[in-house]
Amino acid sequence: MHSPFHPDYNPLIRKIESAHTLTGDERQALETLPMQVQVIKADQDIVREGDRPSRSCLLLSGFTCTYKITAGGKRQIVSFNIPGDIPDLQSLHLKVLDNSVATISQCRVGFVTHEDLRNLCARHPRITSAFWRETLIDAAIFREWVTNVGRREGVSRMAHVLCELLVRLRAVDLVEDHACDLPITQSEFADALGFTTVHVNRVLQQMRTDGLIVTQGSRLNIPDWEKLKQVGEFDPTYLHLENDQAAA
Amino acid sequence: MTLTLHPIRVATGFDEEGMLVLDEEERLVAVLVRLSDENEVAPGQWYLEAGFGRLEGIDRPTFSSLDMARDWIGQRLSRT
Structure with missing residues (x-):
């Protein structure tokens, strides 16, 4: 490889x-x-x-x-x-x-x-x-996004998308431990999550305070993966990864 | 349109103060929040936290002053 x-x-x-x-x-x-x-x-x-x-x-x-x-x-x-x-x-x-x-x-x-x-x-x-x-x-990802944007709030909605990105990036070897490059701006997250940029910023600050994420420039680190999955109600089944390690 | 402002505390989780915006018939039309200086997007600006009726479902802008926010809301509500 x-x-x-x-x-x-x-x-x-x-x-x-x-x-x-x-x-x-x-x-x-x-x-x-x-x-x-x-x-x-x-x-x-x-x-x-x-x-x-x-x-x-x-x-x-x-x-x-x-x-x-x-x-x-x-x-x-x-x-x-x-x-x-x-x-x-x-x-x-x-x-x-x-x-x-x-x-x-x-x-x-x-x-x-x-x-x-x-x-x-x-x-x-x-x-x-x-x-x-x-x-x-x-199509499964789109179904999950409709559910996420339509029915989850604030921190949970953001946590879910971050969990998804980390699992998908891991499947193509772009994650080290629980850290990855994530060059998505707050304005782009706003357009993806249906939030205002003000709300995205509040959510990210809350997540940093709660120890769910650590960010440095475009680098994202997830110190407590289990906690982030729990907050985001994240179940990777919809990504249908064959390799169980990818979801860990 | 003459709008009345009433200060109110808001539980956004940050050090932020709010303002209820009432129309001439004392109906709540909007809630403005002065964003914390720690906000990385629009520190210290007035944010349309919530809008009701004709202010519902629109883009929620930020304003550099309370007067600008009040003028903007007034114009939106006066549109026929």
């Missing part, structure tokens, strides 16, 4: 291998998947609602978000995307995008044409299954 800092580290393979054992052929097909790699700075749209893309984007490093905007201009972030995610994979089958995807931090993004993805899937049915499974888990 390559470390996240190795240039050949492919978070997509790491993610798929967390649930499937790949054959040599399948692994090679993923490693040699033609990809146009671009570095995109923070706060840029990668795709926009209404686009008709002919390619999908694999996030190689950095964070992006999937979002929608109301007629009044309010943004709702509906998920955070981390390395290994293909946040617009659905455009392979759905012609018109019904959401936008934007970078949160500077990102390395690998663009893969739909034609190459179709060829990959036609030759390797188990990879097709893995992609299908990933989109089902995406």
